[in-house]
Structure formats: C-alpha cells, structure tokens
Amino acid sequence: MRIEVFSTFLIFEAVVSLKHNDLIIAVGDTLELLSDGKTFETLNLDSYNASKLSALAYDPATKKLFFSDTRHRHGHIFSVDLNDEFYHPVVDIVEKKDNETVGSLTYDPVDKTLLWMDGSNRSIRRVKIDHETFHTEEKGDVEILHSFDNSNKPSGLICDPCTRILYWTNVHQSRPTIERSFINGSHPNVLIQNDLFQPMTLDLDVPEQKLYWAQSLRNGSFYIERSFVNGTGREEIYRDVGQIIISLAVGGDYVYWGDYTQKKLWSLRKDGSSSSPVTLGTFRNPPTSIVLRHQPLDCSLLKLAQTEQFIAHESETITIVCLTITSLIIIAVVAIFVFRSWTFRSGRTLLISDKDDDAFPFQDFENGRDCRKMTQQV
Incomplete structure (x- = not known):
C-alpha cells in the first residue's frame, strides 16, 4: 500500500513540476509576452510604429530582444531593451539597403554576434554587436557567412553558443535538408537529408543537445520531429492535420509552435506524457516567431553533464564487456568439464569392452600362430 501511495506521489510531483517557459511572440505588428503559459501582456x-514583425532573437545576458520588421522602409533589424518594465525604446541595429530580408534570427552571446537568414539573397549573414548604440548598413559591417545557389532555399536558423555550431534548414523541393557548420562558417555539411518535405522551422534544445523541426505536408497533415545534434535518434513526437506550422521553439518541458491556419499558439510536453497539445492563445494574426525568455546558459554545466554522460556510457560499456567476458569464461569452464567427463566415460567404456576372458594378450604375428597354443604344446 505504501509503495502505491509513494508511486502516486512521484507521478503527481512529476506532473506538477512541468512548467511553461516565459515566451515572446511576434503577432502581426505587436509583441506579446506570455508568462508561464497563462498571462499575456x-x-x-x-x-x-511596427508593421509586420517576422523574426525574433533574445540575449539573456542583457535582456535585449532583436526583431525584424519586413515592411519597414529603412530599418532591417531592431533591438529593444526589456530590463525596464515600462520604458522600451527601439534601436535600429541594421539598416536595409536593397532587397534584403530576414527569415530567421539567432544570437550568439559568446561573440555578441547576431546572425540571420536572408531568404531573398539565399545567404546566412552576421554582424557583431560590439557596443550599446551599434548601427550599421547591410553593406557595412555585415559579413556573408554562407551563400547558396538558386537551387537552394534556406529557412530556419539557430546557433549553439556552447558547442559553437550553427544549424539551418533547406526547403529545396527536390532535396530538402538540415545542415550545419561551425559558427565561423567552416566545415559545412548535411546532417539530415532523408524523409524531409519542407522543414521550415528549426530550434535547438541546448541542454539535451537535440534539434526540433516541423513540417507541413500538402495533404494538410503536419508533424514535429527531433533528433540528436549529430542526426541520430530521429523520432516523431507529434502528428496531426489542419495546421501549417510557421514558428517553433523548445525549452524546459515543452515544445511551442505557431499555427498559420488557426492563428493559435500551441504547447506539447516533450516527454510524450500528453496525448494532445494545449492551446495557449488565439490571435487575429498568425504567430510568426517565438522565442524563450530564459536565463543565460552555463556552458560549463552542459560540458559537465556531457562528461558525466560519457563516463556513465563508458562505465556501462565496461560493465557489459566484463559481464560478457565472465559469461564466456563460465561457458568455457563448463564446456571443458563436460568434455572431460565425456572423454573419461568414453575411455572407461572402451577399456571394459576390450577385456575378453578367452583372449590371450600375446600373439606370434610373424609365424601367424597363437602363442597360447604353443604354450599348450610345450
């Protein structure tokens, strides 16, 4: 009875401990703040005067939000300080020159670098935000990190500040992929290229080192998948119909996404304990981008966790090897014992079968005569 009560308590504690993250959502010309999945502001x-906000990135160290406004005439990328509860001045970070666009934004707090996906020019670009009142033009301090040919269509973009890796999606119709490189642009390679349709959105669970992406199919169905950052352990965590996912974020216990069709914000538990997602809000415009308001990442803890995981894996491997060797030794000892027992019994049977009372142990093979008969004649 005590065991059942204790198990029930553990399950209850596990359910209660699941907590929604604080989110920032771009909805039309407004930014919505959502606290613990309940309170919108x-x-x-x-x-x-915002027009159409499209991409968000967040710096947890300075509590600064970066965003893009697709319909702004001159501004390209902006920032707003969230430290003050009431006063939120907007600063123009990158000024647009030609036909540049910002499909997705990500921020590297280590190098204080802002990176974005330019879908129109098929490139990944970056700029270093090195001082408080930074302002530049697209053709000024902006660096093109990756350029793609016309057959490619890059979309989602996210960086890992701890491992210094950059990930992005390519929604090329004939061969869509998920790709990566070092954050400095070196060593690009394809990570996943099978069974992809249009992986428009992408996010990274840094502590668990897992990538999440969503795809919406032509038949009206959609699904959310994930894998480890090396492309292994790929699995589908949710599938349904009637939505077109245009934004995705993951953190803590939940996966969050924005739906273009129903103009809703959804959440789903990562551990698979919920059978269906929960609606967190419905808007007059689709939620085009979602970002988590999280604390600064402690990469040393991540490295420590990875080291402990590696040690645990090595210990498990050593244990399995030792058990295997011990089992083989036991099997060998048993086999030797059985073989010797069988040999002893066979030899004993052979010795008994050769004994004959009428036989004489010696024969004269040269003369072909029986020595026993010769003895009788004598």
Missing part, C-alpha cells in the same frame, strides 16, 4: 514599443 502586449509589449509597448516606444516611438516605433
């Missing part, structure tokens, strides 16, 4: 942008 519209972020007032001082002295700024």
Whole structure:
C-alpha cells in the first residue's frame, strides 16, 4: 500500500513540476509576452510604429530582444531593451539597403554576434554587436557567412553558443535538408537529408543537445520531429492535420509552435506524457516567431553533464564487456568439464569392452600362430 501511495506521489510531483517557459511572440505588428503559459501582456514599443514583425532573437545576458520588421522602409533589424518594465525604446541595429530580408534570427552571446537568414539573397549573414548604440548598413559591417545557389532555399536558423555550431534548414523541393557548420562558417555539411518535405522551422534544445523541426505536408497533415545534434535518434513526437506550422521553439518541458491556419499558439510536453497539445492563445494574426525568455546558459554545466554522460556510457560499456567476458569464461569452464567427463566415460567404456576372458594378450604375428597354443604344446 505504501509503495502505491509513494508511486502516486512521484507521478503527481512529476506532473506538477512541468512548467511553461516565459515566451515572446511576434503577432502581426505587436509583441506579446506570455508568462508561464497563462498571462499575456502586449509589449509597448516606444516611438516605433511596427508593421509586420517576422523574426525574433533574445540575449539573456542583457535582456535585449532583436526583431525584424519586413515592411519597414529603412530599418532591417531592431533591438529593444526589456530590463525596464515600462520604458522600451527601439534601436535600429541594421539598416536595409536593397532587397534584403530576414527569415530567421539567432544570437550568439559568446561573440555578441547576431546572425540571420536572408531568404531573398539565399545567404546566412552576421554582424557583431560590439557596443550599446551599434548601427550599421547591410553593406557595412555585415559579413556573408554562407551563400547558396538558386537551387537552394534556406529557412530556419539557430546557433549553439556552447558547442559553437550553427544549424539551418533547406526547403529545396527536390532535396530538402538540415545542415550545419561551425559558427565561423567552416566545415559545412548535411546532417539530415532523408524523409524531409519542407522543414521550415528549426530550434535547438541546448541542454539535451537535440534539434526540433516541423513540417507541413500538402495533404494538410503536419508533424514535429527531433533528433540528436549529430542526426541520430530521429523520432516523431507529434502528428496531426489542419495546421501549417510557421514558428517553433523548445525549452524546459515543452515544445511551442505557431499555427498559420488557426492563428493559435500551441504547447506539447516533450516527454510524450500528453496525448494532445494545449492551446495557449488565439490571435487575429498568425504567430510568426517565438522565442524563450530564459536565463543565460552555463556552458560549463552542459560540458559537465556531457562528461558525466560519457563516463556513465563508458562505465556501462565496461560493465557489459566484463559481464560478457565472465559469461564466456563460465561457458568455457563448463564446456571443458563436460568434455572431460565425456572423454573419461568414453575411455572407461572402451577399456571394459576390450577385456575378453578367452583372449590371450600375446600373439606370434610373424609365424601367424597363437602363442597360447604353443604354450599348450610345450
């Protein structure tokens, strides 16, 4: 009875411990702040008239939000300080020159670098935000990290500040892929290229080192998948119909996504304990981008966890090897014992079968005569 009560308590504690992250959602011309999956608050942008917000990135160290406005005439990428509860001035970070676009944004807090996907020019670009009032033009301090030919269509983009890896999706119709490189642009390679249709959105669970992406199919169905950052352990975590996923974020216990069709924000538990997602909000415009308001990452803890995981894996491997060797030794000893027992019994049977009372142990093979008869004649 005590065991059943204790098990029930553990299950209850596990359910209660699941907590929603604080989110920032780009919805049309507004930024919505969502606390613990319950309370919405519209972020007032001082002295700024937004038109269509498209991409978000967050710096947890400075609590600064970066965003893009696709319909702004001059501005390209902006920032807003979230430290103050009421005063939120907007700063123009990157000024647009030609036909540049920002499909997705990601921020590297280590090098203080902002990276984005330019879908129109098929490139990944970056700029270093090295001071508080930074301002530049697209053709100024902006560096092109990766360029793609016309057959490619890059989309989602995310960086890992701890492992210094950059990940992105390519929604090329004939061969869509998920790719990666070092954050400095070196050693690009294809990570996943099988069974992909249009992986528009991408996010990274840094502590668990897992990639999450979503795909919407032509038949109206959609599904969310994940894998380890090396492409192994790929699995589908949810599938349904009637949605087109245009934004995705993962962190803590949940996966979050924005739906273009129903204009809703959804959440789903990562551990698979929920059979269906929960609606967190419904908007008049689709939620085009989602970002988590999280604490600064401690990469040393991540490395420690990875080291402990490696040691545990090595210990498990050594244990399996030792058990295997011990089992083989036991099997060998048993086999030797059985073989010797069988040999002893066979030899004993052979010795008994050769004994004959009428036989004489010696024969004269040269003369072909029986020595016993010769003895009788004598």
